[in-house]
Amino acid sequence: MPMDERKKKVLQAIIQDYIATAEPVGSRTIARKYDLGVSPATIRNEMADLEELGYIEQPHTSAGRIPSDLGYRYYVDWLMEKEKLKPYEEEYIHQVFSQKMKEIESVIKQASEILSQISNYTAIILGPQLGKRTFQRIELLPLVPGKALMITIINSRFVRHHIIDIPESITHLDLERISMVLNDKLHGYALEQVKKETMKEIYEELAHYKNILSNILDMIEHLNSDHSTEKVYLGGTLNIFNQPEFKDIDKVKNLLSVLEKDEVLVDLLEANDTVGLSIKIGGENKHQGISNCSLITSTYQVNDEIVGSIGILGPTRMPYSKAISLVECVTINLTRALEKMLK
Amino acid sequence: MPMDERKKKVLQAIIQDYIATAEPVGSRTIARKYDLGVSPATIRNEMADLEELGYIEQPHTSAGRIPSDLGYRYYVDWLMEKEKLKPYEEEYIHQVFSQKMKEIESVIKQASEILSQISNYTAIILGPQLGKRTFQRIELLPLVPGKALMITIINSRFVRHHIIDIPESITHLDLERISMVLNDKLHGYALEQVKKETMKEIYEELAHYKNILSNILDMIEHLNSDHSTEKVYLGGTLNIFNQPEFKDIDKVKNLLSVLEKDEVLVDLLEANDTVGLSIKIGGENKHQGISNCSLITSTYQVNDEIVGSIGILGPTRMPYSKAISLVECVTINLTRALEKMLK
DNA sequence: GTTAGCACTCCTAGTTACTGAGTGCTAATA
DNA sequence: TATTAGCACTCAGTAACTAGGAGTGCTAAC
Structure with a gap:
């Protein structure tokens, strides 16, 4: 059974009315409010067809019809007229x-x-979720003895900061040195692409700071799985x-x-x-x-x-x-x- | 009318039962479930008194009683037994x-x-909202031309970052200079206490950077009214x-x-x-x-x-x-x- | 002072009956 | 052949009524 012009009009009327009133729509209502030029009985026949096609359904006998998901889909795809914003x-x-x-x-x-x-x-x-998240900069700032603030800038836009533990012996200069190396190795790299190799390089270059490094690298890993940009x-x-x-x-x-x-x-x-x-x-x-x-x-x-x-x-x-x-x-x-x- | 022992027991019973069941509590229920050794009629009399005292109320005649705010208050203050966690x-x-x-x-x-x-x-x-919020550190990092990242550390714990506009001509070194002065002037100051005077001093010392400064100082003011630590x-x-x-x-x-x-x-x-x-x-x-x-x-x-x-x-x-x-x-x-x- | 008894109140749930909107079918109509 | 009027039927919703039950307040006896 094809969707002829009149069926479309009836479906459209039902959906519009239902959207407006949230009440099941009956054949008489349509005949009265929408000018289709046919009697309720005819509309009833059409409605029976539409129901068989799956576009509308009845909450119970003796109630009007309401649109089904499929009906809305048809409406959105074929019947709906564009309505501009005020x-x-x-x-x-x-x-x-x-x-x-x-x-x-x-x-x-x-x-x-x-x-x-x-x-x-x-x-x-x-x-905003940027496809490739690349390191732009890592900065380490001393906070109080034993703690440092690690700031990571991603894609020159997203800034994350984390507090990390560091040995108390680490000085301001140490931190600068570490961040220099990190920047050198990581700048421009995508978060996901930081390979074992790179990590190893960092470890070697900063062998001296082994114990603090693990904290920092943990944090970087963590960043990777951090979906808070999402x-x-x-x-x-x-x-x-x-x-x-x-x-x-x-x-x-x-x-x-x-x-x-x-x-x-x-x-x-x-x-x-x-x-x-x-x-x-x-x-x-x-x-x-x-x-x-x-x-x-x-x-x-x-x-x-x-x-x-x-x-x-x-x-x-x-x-x-x-x-x-x-x-x-x-x-x-x-x-x-x-x-x-x-x- | 004073609160004698029995009244207290009745009130306690009513409140306990109501807390447990969420249903108005009747005299018979109390007589049955709580061992007061008196008949429902007696309890009814007590309940009438408690109602007059404002500790309980009746949703409608022929319903049981429910505690009033005052009743709960009395319960909490005087009757409640401490219940430990499991x-x-x-x-x-x-x-x-x-x-x-x-x-x-x-x-x-x-x-x-x-x-x-x-x-x-x-x-x-x-x-956590720290009573005095004092500047510990301000850091300015270049991001892309025309933008910089301003990091403010408050109480060595709370870190805020903001992106600020700067003239493209400003260099890395300029930013360092500015942040040095800012740190010098603001370190240890409470956020609320940054006076006009201090601001003026900063302005004078950094007269050269007038246009960027206003952006930064705006941000600092903003921080002040920023209750996001709250x-x-x-x-x-x-x-x-x-x-x-x-x-x-x-x-x-x-x-x-x-x-x-x-x-x-x-x-x-x-x-x-x-x-x-x-x-x-x-x-x-x-x-x-x-x-x-x-x-x-x-x-x-x-x-x-x-x-x-x-x-x-x-x-x-x-x-x-x-x-x-x-x-x-x-x-x-x-x-x-x-x-x-x-x- | 306490309690049993009783009449009274009022909520709740269930029953019934009625209404009205809406349908589907049939037969008449254009 | 498509449309329509007519009609019987269905069923949710509502209102009115009833019975039951929980609970009260009062009174009179213990």
């Missing part, structure tokens, strides 16, 4: 991003703020409380416990290896904890390199068109802001 | 804290983890979902939105200027969003200086005795761990 919204976003900010982190936080505010859903942002930012977590589909406390709990786990979020956001926009509807999402949610994400980039994703997570019953425009708009502004900043 | 719990806490950790932050996170895990409530920890750590936020008093979605929402606001949490934790343990029951808490919660906090210290608070937040119907033991135990372990670390 001029004032666009203006607002633009204005917020043109504030001068120094820290990458603040820009990202801004973005998540805006996304959640305008969409009224939860914003998820995967912080930091996840959330915004508007409590917005779900406003959604009628989350009036059940267990559902809220489920969703919130998914949002609590950073690994899961990273997983969700990284799932779309596509460049640009990605829409995952309900069960299309890997994680079953959000099988009644849709996730609209977009990758953002700096210098033509993809560095992260931003997205909004809401119920499957979501005004997709507007949400997409929003994500697109924020992506553009975010990318622009970051590029200006990192240039 | 040996294995104490053992567990001790063991977790004896893992070697380098970062203050990890220790704090551990503590919040443990608190929430064992109590099944929400843990709130106010990160960071709040939360653990087990979702535990409230397990509490029967939070089966109502609006209550959950309310509580979670309180927990979302760091300022509020700081406020709550700093409210107790007392040293050591503090118990705030229901309405005793400043913030009305948690007027059906109790907050048990304790200050922790390092080198005899109070540096923060830890606490657990649960419903007023809380096993106070055990919660107190828990908070005390974690405080001791935390303090010990920090002292060992900062020594």
Whole structure:
């Protein structure tokens, strides 16, 4: 059974109405509110077909129909009309991003703020993750006797500091010497590529400082497995409380416990290896904890390199068109802001 | 009307039972479960008295009694018997804290983890905040042309880094010179005490670098108002979902939105200027969003200086005795761990 | 001072009946 | 042949009622 014009119109009407009202949609409603020029009975027939095709379903007999994941998918792919953001919204976003900010982190936080505010859903942002993380500089500063501060600068942007134990006998000059060697050997190397060989070289050159060295090298290894550049930012977590589909406390709990786990979020956001926009509807999402949610994400980039994703997570019953425009708009502004900043 | 022995026993029984069951407690229940040697009728009379005294209340006629905030207060102050932690719990806490950790932050996170895990409530920890924050060191490192990394070490422990704009013409040596002067002028000064005068001196000495200086000094001012050393750590936020008093979605929402606001949490934790343990029951808490919660906090210290608070937040119907033991135990372990670390 | 007895209150759960929205089917219609 | 009107049927939701039970306060007897 093919999807003729009228079926499409009926499906579109059902989805639009359901998105707007969150109530199952009946044939009479459609006949009344959407001008299809046919009677409820005809629409009922079409609906029976649509149900058979899997695009809509009935919560129970004698209720109207609600869209299935498949229905939303069809809608998003074929039926949806693009809906632009309101001029004032666009203006607002633009204005917020043109504030001068120094820290990458603040820009990202801004973005998540805006996304959640305008969409009224939860914003998820995967912080900038640079493909190759190369050492730019390592600095060792004495703190108090027995402790030193190790500062590692990665990609001339990401700064990490760690406190390390050192023997009390180590002097300021020793530290300088060590950091010189480290810089010499590691500068420009990718974090992942620091080979045993290089390590050995360092060990040999600094044989004298064996005992402190192990601490430092441990830390470097640790950096490697440190995914804190993959930091996840959330915004508007409590917005779900406003959604009628989350009036059940267990559902809220489920969703919130998914949002609590950073690994899961990273997983969700990284799932779309596509460049640009990605829409995952309900069960299309890997994680079953959000099988009644849709996730609209977009990758953002700096210098033509993809560095992260931003997205909004809401119920499957979501005004997709507007949400997409929003994500697109924020992506553009975010990318622009970051590029200006990192240039 | 005075509180005679029997009244106390009845009150204690009511509170214990209510804490255990979360159901209003009737006279018959008490007569049966707690061995007071009197009939329900007598207990009813006592209960009427206790109600008049404000220690218990009735949700409605023909329901049992539940403790009021005042009742809990009386219980905590006079009736409660100390309940030790289970040996294995104490053992567990001790063991977790004896893992070697380098970062203050990890220790704090551990503590919040443990608190929430064992109590099944929400843990709130106010990160180490040192009374006087004095400059120990300022370091300026070139990043890319036009940008430098400014590292500020406060109290030889807290490290902050910021990226600042500098004119492209500034060289490595210039930065060294600047940081030398800054260190010279600021070392040992409290953040709050950097006076106009000192600033002026710096300006004079570095007149040559006027334009970059303003950026740096801005940053220093910013540091001053930066309360991120006052960071709040939360653990087990979702535990409230397990509490029967939070089966109502609006209550959950309310509580979670309180927990979302760091300022509020700081406020709550700093409210107790007392040293050591503090118990705030229901309405005793400043913030009305948690007027059906109790907050048990304790200050922790390092080198005899109070540096923060830890606490657990649960419903007023809380096993106070055990919660107190828990908070005390974690405080001791935390303090010990920090002292060992900062020594 | 304590207690048994009793009438009274009020929440809760279950039953019943009713309503209304919505369907699917059938037969009539264009 | 596609559309539509009509109708019987289904079922969630709601309201009204009932019975049961837990608990109280009061009174009078012990």
